[in-house]
Amino acid sequence: MSLLFLGMMKWEKLLARGRFGDPLGTNPTQAARSEFEVDYDRIIFSAPFRNLQDKTQVFPLPEQAFVHTRLTHSLEVSSVGRSLGKAAGEFLLEKYPTLQKSGITSYEIGAVVAAAALTHDIGNPPFGHAGEEAISDFFRLHPAGRCWESHLRSEQWADLCNFEGNAQGFRMLVSKQFGLKLTYATLAAFTKYPRPSFIPHRDIARRSQKKYGFFINQLSDFEQMGAFLGLEKSSPDCWLRHPLAFLVEAADDICYSIIDLEDGCTLGLVGFDETVNLLAPILKDKFDPKKMEGRSASQNLGALRALAIGQLIHESVEVFAKYEESMCKGNFDKALTDIIPSAKALQKITEVSVQKIYRSKVVLEKEAAGFQVLEGLLSVFSQALYHQFYSPDQFSGKDKSILRLLPEDFPLKGWGAEVNPYQMLRALVDYISGMTDKYALNLYRRVNGISFPGS
Structure with missing residues (x-):
């Protein structure tokens, strides 16, 4: 596939400090905090981020051992992202002296990656x-979901039939509802997949086209961001990644590979000796079995995890430095962790994790419950909406009660047979996908008469 862009993306534009929602040309200044540190603080105190506290990472929360939620995972990814960004920033400032003249520091570049990494699971x-x-699956396969297809355009239907957490995250980050107004740089670093869901051809060789990063009704928002930062296109429908998105992706890859393994070992799904043997190839000559003597298994596990993450950060920054120019030209589009020296060791960890962790009974039971709960909630609310606007002769007292459970700001007016219901369905998916695990389970029980409020 031929590339459409005419030149190399420029770091001066890629790190511009403008904010989404501010008038173009606004040049904000902060005396005590950089604009990118402001992003981080706004995210930390936002409701969507706090909700990650009760969203599953891999395991249901046990009573006797600590395992990660989406919140703790996101905090750790952000910490790794800050280290990656700061180290990469030092390289960039040395290579491009004009960045220093514009006031950019390595700490600011670290702050961009940290803020974007903090939001990477927010959707x-x-x-x-x-x-x-x-x-x-609800929209693809369930009768209560499929009934909407004839009322939507093909690109809208593609959004619903292939729900993507990355696109949902972008929607939340630019939404006026949450008022985050993040910088364009943080939004772009967040966007690992800078394309819509419905494209004629997907280039499977490009990592950035593996999934999609925004819903069709956020296209203008993404175009605005791309124009401000000077993001180029790789095809008529797909943009190039912001180079810092490669670091955000690496931070996530490093954390879930190493820390999911640590959690699996903590819960007894992977033996301690096997875990050590999986981490040793990453540590190389830093691995000294003698230093493990006289310490508990959890202490040794924590020390090995820290050393492994440090090594992977170092390797990822070296690869970033090697390919940074190719990223800006659009010639590089791979995951950093797929080509670092420890790539084979990480692949082995992934294989063991799939076999012993992600397919463990406790995880599969949680997933089965999740399918049941979300399908059940979507079915109940979707049917009530369809009956009210498209099949009023079937609109029942039950439907009325169900619709009263929707949020007060839910758009319940103005729809009908002649009105495209995409925005209404987007709002329904916003509501369901924004729930915590416990809230979704409790609401599912109540609307299906399995339990009653207060019970």
Whole structure:
């Protein structure tokens, strides 16, 4: 596939400090905090970020051992992202002296990656990736979901039949509802997949086209961001990644590979000796079995995890430095962790994790429950909406009660047979996907008469 862009993306534009929602040309200044540190603080105190506290990472929360939620995972990814960004920033400032003249520091570049990494899971629904599949399957396969297809355009239907947490995250970050008004640089670094869901051809060789990063009704928002930062296109429908998005992706890859393994070991799904043997190839000569003597398994596990993450950060920054110019030209489009020296060791960890962790009974039971809960909630609310606007002779007292459970700001007026219901369905998916695991489960029980309020 031929590339459409005419030149190399410029770091001076890629790190411009403008904010989404501010008039173009606004040049904000902060005396005590950089604009990118402001992003981080706004995210930390936002409702969508706090909701990650009760969203599953991999395991249901046990009573006797600590395992990660989406919140703790996101904080750790952000910490790794800050280290990656700061180290990469030092390289960029040395290579491009004009960045220093514009006031950019390595700490600011670290802050961009940290803020974007903090939000990387913010659009994930309850029950993790099973939740994404459950929402997609509802519209693809369930009669109460499929009935909407004839009322929508093909690109809108593609959005609903392939729910994507990354696109949901972008929608939330630019939404006036949450008022985050992040910088364009943070939004772009967040966007690993800078394309819509419905494109004629997907280039499977380009990592950035593996999934999609925004819904069709956010296209103008993405175009605005791309124009401000000077993001180029790789095809008529797809943009190039902001180079810092490669670091955000690497931070996530590093954390879930190493820390999911640590959680699996903590819960007894992977033996301690096997875990050590999986981490040793990453540590290389830093691995000294003698230093493990006289310490508990959890202490050794924590030390090995820290050393492994440090090594992977170092390797990822070196690869970023090697290919940074190719990223800006659009010639490089791979995951950093796929080509670092420890790539084979990470692949082995992934294989063991799939076999012993992600397919463990406790995880599969959680996923099965997630499919049931989300399909059930979507079915109940979707049917009530369809009956009210498209089949009023079937609109029942039950439907009326169900619709009263929707949020007060839910758009319940102005729809009908002649009105495209995409925005209404987007609002329904916003509501369901924004729930915590516990809230979704409790609401599912109540609307299906399994439990009663207060019970």
